[in-house]
Amino acid sequence: MPLYLIEELAHDFTQAFDLSNLHRALQRASRCMGFDHFALNFDLHRHGASPDGVLLHDYPDAWAQVYVAFDLAGRDPVRRACDKSLTGFAWRDLPRLIPMTKGDRQMLAIGREVGLADGYTIGRHLPGESSGSCSFVMRAERSLPQGMLMVAELIGAIALAAARRLTVGPTTPPQVQFTDRQRECVLWAARGKTAYETSIILGISEETVIQHLKMARERSALHSRHELTTFALLCGFIGYQDIFPWWWRAGRRSG
Amino acid sequence: MPLYLIEELAHDFTQAFDLSNLHRALQRASRCMGFDHFALNFDLHRHGASPDGVLLHDYPDAWAQVYVAFDLAGRDPVRRACDKSLTGFAWRDLPRLIPMTKGDRQMLAIGREVGLADGYTIGRHLPGESSGSCSFVMRAERSLPQGMLMVAELIGAIALAAARRLTVGPTTPPQVQFTDRQRECVLWAARGKTAYETSIILGISEETVIQHLKMARERSALHSRHELTTFALLCGFIGYQDIFPWWWRAGRRSG
């Protein structure tokens, strides 16, 4: 596929002015690239925002029904792997990205039964704003079009950008910001320290630590410390390396 | 530029085994695509500790000195725009992505003076782990090679993936394994549910939920739920895309 054809496909996406346009563009693009199905989901990281995010796909009905009925989204290994790869990935490479449980393998097997054999998924994340993924899928007995994966990479990103444009609109959503002290307290909380321990570490009163965490929760409209630490990670206020340094020192690099 | 040539360039990156390889590959790729300069930075999300991120570039010396001396990285509008775009962007489009301050415009002007006219930047984020950007830049009096931007998009992403590989090492799944039930309880905990709420959702006793979380903590040698949910995210047992849609949908405790 020459580049100009990609640009032509891309044009469909940049011109899409609603979700049904986007759906059609995805369908056309996936066929052009030699895929059988597509799926795109896109979520904003803020409450009170436009209803429920975006979910577009042309998967077999059987699969869609099972997926929704059993809340399979929560255990979908493909979506989990999006957090672990900067580039797109083939589903057969999932075990290299994340630990697969018995349930995960079972889920992929059911997918194959209804006609979703292998797929290529492109994930994107904007800290503090949104995340999404776009998959192009082959039906049973067909393998991925190797020569098209880079094209899929481009088209997937363009489709996600279109989904974002249609969801977010022209105005960028307001970002939650923490003060330095709040971030510090959240960091120590994520490290598993109690408010009392944190107060010793920072040299302030326990009540003050509680207060900072309280303010941080209010700002992000969250009600528990678990959500707060997770939210801070998602926004990039703190990082895994701050919390589990041993993971990089002993667990991976040297090993 | 045909696709096979892209794959050849990509090969340079996947074979790079240290940063000087990566530097050479970037230099070659940027020339092939018709750009004059490149810059790549890759940062792990962490605070306080010595920054051990990657910064590779072949910018003019004058610019590099100013950039480092005044710590311009912290206020670089190009980097800020990386948080606001799912695809690459031309520097001339910055005002469409972010509000530009006087200082921002000044900074770009200084860049032009030392020979950095316009550029195309590709940004990537992995939640909790890292952020990076890769820019391909034209010197003064030359405009961006429009036909090459999609190629740059691909090459930039591949370069960032290589930088990540060289920085964080192989991303091998951990030795710890959760059972499916444990993972489910951790997921709902990460979604902000209490043990009691989770017990209702899963249709089991509250004590059982507590037990599953207790076992999960023991397996990962952690002592708090904060660490547990964070650890599960780090390992890929649960994903951000599984958590946040829930927060913003119906069913949150606050209503």
Add this chain to the structure above:
DNA sequence: CGCAGCATCCCCATTCCTTGGTATGGTCGG
């Protein structure tokens, strides 16, 4: 069969977190 692992259930004491308040002093910009 026996044993390990898993999922399920129960109790209790202690500690910690959340939520609702109030209050002082410092800093920075309009």
Add this chain to the structure above:
DNA sequence: CCGACCATACCAAGGAATGGGGATGCTGCG
């Protein structure tokens, strides 16, 4: 100078998590 924001500190009540016990039944494997 005033208002907005930040960091600091305190109190009280109710709810939730942690860590220590113990228990049953099922499955898969050698």
